[in-house]
Amino acid sequence: MFPTTSMDTLKIVYFVLGLSIVCSAFASCTKTKPEQLPRLGPYERIDGEKKYHPVRHFELSNQNADTIRPENLAGKIRVADFFFISCPNICPQLQAEMLRIFEVFSEEQRVVLLSHTIDPKRDSVEALAKYAYNLGISDASRWHFLTGNRDSIYTLADDYFNIAVVDPSAEGGFDHSARITVVDTDGYIRATANGLVKAEVDDLIANIQLLLYEMDNNNTSPD
Amino acid sequence: MADGTGLRANIPPLAGADYLKKQQDKISCIIRNGQVGEIVVNGITYDEPMAGITTLSDFQIANNINYINHAWGNDYGFVKVEDIRQQLENCK
Numbered sequence: 025m026f027p028t029t030s031m032d033t034l035k036i037v038y039f040v041l042g043l044s045i046v047c048s049a050f051a052s053c054t055k056t057k058p059e060q061l062p063r064l065g066p067y068e069r070i071d072g073e074k075k076y077h078p079v080r081h082f083e084l085s086n087q088n089a090d091t092i093r094p095e096n097l098a099g100k101i102r103v104a105d106f107f108f109i110s111c112p113n114i115c116p117q118l119q120a121e122m123l124r125i126f127e128v129f130s131e132e133q134r135v136v137l138l139s140h141t142i143d144p145k146r147d148s149v150e151a152l153a154k155y156a157y158n159l160g161i162s163d164a165s166r167w168h169f170l171t172g173n174r175d176s177i178y179t180l181a182d183d184y185f186n187i188a189v190v191d192p193s194a195e196g197g198f199d200h201s202a203r204i205t206v207v208d209t210d211g212y213i214r215a216t217a218n219g220l221v222k223a224e225v226d227d228l229i230a231n232i233q234l235l236l237y238e239m240d241n242n243n244t245s246p247d
Numbered sequence: 248m249a250d251g252t253g254l255r256a257n258i259p260p261l262a263g264a265d266y267l268k269k270q271q272d273k274i275s276c277i278i279r280n281g282q283v284g285e286i287v288v289n290g291i292t293y294d295e296p297m298a299g300i301t302t303l304s305d306f307q308i309a310n311n312i313n314y315i316n317h318a319w320g321n322d323y324g325f326v327k328v329e330d331i332r333q334q335l336e337n338c339k
Binding site: 109111112116146157158160193196197 | 295
C-alpha cells in the first residue's frame with residue numbers, strides 16, 4: 025500500500041517537524057516513532073510475516089569506468105531510474121526530474137542517484153561520462169550513470185519496478201517505464217514515483233526526507 | 248524541460264531558440280529521422296544524438312512544429328502540411 029498523497033506527506037513532514045520541536049523541550053518523548061514508509065513490492069508470507077524481496081545484487085560500470093556494486097553504496101539511500109541517451113520522448117523529462125531530486129539533496133551525502141542505461145550498446149562509459157558532464161555532474165559518487173550487461177540491467181529494472189524491452193517499433197527502439205524508485209540502506213524499495221508527474225516526484229522527495237529522518241533516529245525499517 | 252528549456256548541455260532548448268527560428272525547413276526531418284552530430288543553438292554547441300520519431304504522420308509533425316513555433320513565447324509562424332511533405336521528401 026502506498027498512503028502518500030501530497031497532503032498526507034505534508035502532514036507527516038509537519039508531524040515530524042512538530043515532534044522534533046516538542047521533543048527538544050521534553051526528553052520523555054524521544055521514544056515516539058514517526059510514521060514509517062512501508063516496504064513495497066512482492067513478498068512471501070513466512071510464519072505469518074511478510075518477507076519482502078530486496079533489490080538483487082548487481083555489478084555495473086559508472087561514467088568513470090569504476091565498477092559499482094551495492095557494497096559501494098553502503099549506508100546510502102538509492103534513487104534509481106532507467107533511461108537512454110538518444111531517447112526522444114520520455115527520458116528528457118524523466119532526467120529533468122532526476123536533476124531536480126539531485127539538486128534538492130546536493131548537500132546530503134547519504135542520498136545517491138543511479139541512472140541505468142537500457143541501451144548499453146550505444147551508451148558506453150565514454151558516452152555516459154559526456155552526458156554526466158553536460159548535465160553538470162562532476163562528482164560520480166553522487167550520481168552514477170550505469171552501464172553493463174544488457175540482460176543484467178533489464179532484470180535489475182524489474183526489481184526497481186521498471187520495465188525495459190527492446191522494441192524496434194517503439195520511438196528510439198526501446199519501450200520502458202519512467203519510474204523513479206527509492207531503495208533504503210537495506211536494499212528494500214520504500215517509495216516510487218512516475219518520473220513524468222511532477223506532483224509524484226514532490227511526494228518522492230518528501231519520502232526521501234522521511235527515510236533520512238528514520239536513519240537519523242536509528243529506527244529499524246518495517247518488516 | 249516541459250517549459251522548452253532543454254536539459255542543460257545535453258538537450259538544446261526550443262524556447263527562444265534561434266535554430267528553430269532560422270532553420271524552419273530542417274525541423275520536420277529532425278523530428279522524423281533524429282539528429283546526430285553538432286548543432287548550434289543560441290551560440291551553444293550540442294552534440295548528443297536524438298532518435299527520430301518515425302511513428303508520427305506528416306500531419307502530426309506539422310502540428311508539432313506549429314505547437315513549438317508558438318509555445319513558451321515563441322512566434323515563428325505557421326507551417327502547412329504540404330510544405331512539411333516536401334521537406335520530408337527531400338530529407339529521405
